[in-house]
Amino acid sequence: MQNLKTELLNFCLEKGASLAGVANLGQTREAIEAYASPTLHHFPRAIAFAVPFPRSVIAELLQGPTRTYLHYYRSVNTLIDELSIRLTARLEAEGFAAFPIPSSQRSGKKKLDSIFPHRIAAYLAGLGWIGKSGCLVNATYGPRIRLGTVLTTAQLPADAPVADGCGSCSACVAACPAKAISGIPFSPDIPFTKRFTPARCDSYQNDVKRDFGQRVCGLCLAVCPYGRPA
Numbered sequence: 001m002q003n004l005k006t007e008l009l010n011f012c013l014e015k016g017a018s019l020a021g022v023a024n025l026g027q028t029r030e031a032i033e034a035y036a037s038p039t040l041h042h043f044p045r046a047i048a049f050a051v052p053f054p055r056s057v058i059a060e061l062l063q064g065p066t067r068t069y070l071h072y073y074r075s076v077n078t079l080i081d082e083l084s085i086r087l088t089a090r091l092e093a094e095g096f097a098a099f100p101i102p103s104s105q106r107s108g109k110k111k112l113d114s115i116f117p118h119r120i121a122a123y124l125a126g127l128g129w130i131g132k133s134g135c136l137v138n139a140t141y142g143p144r145i146r147l148g149t150v151l152t153t154a155q156l157p158a159d160a161p162v163a164d165g166c167g168s169c170s171a172c173v174a175a176c177p178a179k180a181i182s183g184i185p186f187s188p189d190i191p192f193t194k195r196f197t198p199a200r201c202d203s204y205q206n207d208v209k210r211d212f213g214q215r216v217c218g219l220c221l222a223v224c225p226y227g228r229p230a
Contacts, residue, residue, distance in 0.1 A: 004094065005156040008047055008087060015086075016079050017049040017148070019138060021125030024158035025151075028120060028188040035192065037115040040099060043151035045158065047087055048118070048125035050138065050145040051076050055229045058144045058222050065208055065216040073146075077103040080148040087150045096154040103148060118147035123186075126159040130186035133172035133220040134196040139165060142227025143220065165226065172220040178204035181220065 005022055012020035023046040025032055033041055053072060060066045084100035091098035101116045119136045123129060127147075128138035135143035139162075164185060173183040180200035184190060205215040 001154065001156050004154065008090065008156075009049075011087070011090070012047070012049040012083060012148075015083055016051055017083065018052050018141070019127045019145070020047070020049040021122075021127055021159040022046070022156045023048050023121045023124035025121070025124065027124055027161075031117070031120055031188045035114075035117045035120070040116055040151060043097075043099065043153060045152050045154060045156050046121040046125070047150045047152065047156070048121040048127055049080075049083065049148045050122060050127055050136070050141070051079055051148070052141045053144045053146065053221075055144055055227065058218065059229055061216075061218040061222040065212050065214070065218075067214070069218060070214055070216055076146045080146055084148050084150050091150070091152050091154055094154065096152050098153075099151040101149040101151065103146060116149060116151070117192075118149050121149045122147050123161055124158070126162050129162055129164045129166070131166050131172065131224070132170065132183050132185060132195070133176075133181050133224075134186075134192065135172075135220060135224075137165065137224065137226055139226060142224040144224075144227050169225065171223045171225060175219045175223040176201075177217070177219065180204070 009020040025044055025046055057068055057072055080103040088098040088100045119130050122136045128136045131137040137143050170183050173181045178200040180197045182195050184195045205217055209215045
C-alpha cells in the first residue's frame with residue numbers, strides 16, 4: 001500500500017497540487033457522520049490535496065471583490081475536479097472503491113452544505129490546521145488554497161494532523177464583514193456552526209452580488225498572516 005500511496009501523491013504533485021496526503025477518516029468519525037452524506041460514511045481513507053491560489057490575486061481582495069479572483073476560483077476548481085477523477089480511476093483500476101468529492105458543490109435545503117467536508121480530510125492528512133475562519137490554513141500558503149478529496153476503501157498508510165498555528169490571532173474574525181466567524185478554535189467535538197455561521201456569510205455575499213454582480217468576498221483569506229505576499 002505504501003507504493004500505491006507514493007504513486008498517487010506524486011501524481012497529485014506532478015499535475016498541479018502543491019500539497020497532498022492521506023487521511024484516516026476513523027480519527028474523527030463523529031464529525032464525518034455529522035457533516036458528510038450518509039452514503040459516504042463507510043470510506044476509511046481519503047486522499048486530500050491542495051492547489052494554491054496566486055497570492056497577488058488574493059491580496060487584491062483587500063480592496064474589494066474582483067473578477068480576477070472569480071476567474072481563477074473557477075480555474076482552480078476545474079483542475080481539482082480533473083485530478084480527482086483521475087485519482088478515482090487509478091484506485092478503481094486497482095480494485096478499490098473510490099468517490100471524488102466535487103471541488104465546490106452546495107447541497108442541502110438552503111444550499112449551505114456540502115456532501116463531504118474537504119477541510120476535515122485535509123486536516124487529518126496533515127496539510128494544515130483548521131483556522132478560526134473554518135478554512136484550512138497551511139504554514140506556507142495560509143488559507144490561500146483550494147482543496148480536493150477522493151474517498152477510498154484502499155487502506156493507504158495515513159498521515160498525521162499538524163498542530164494549530166492560529167494562537168491568539170483573530171485577524172479573520174475582525175475582518176469578516178458578515179460577522180460570521182465566532183473566533184472559537186477548531187476542535188472535532190465542537191459543531192461547525194458554533195464556530196461559523198454560514199447563513200451570515202451567505203447573506204453578505206448576496207448583498208455583494210446586488211452591487212458587484214457576483215457572489216464574492218474572501219477577506220478571511222486575504223488578511224491571514226500565513227502565506228501573505230512579502
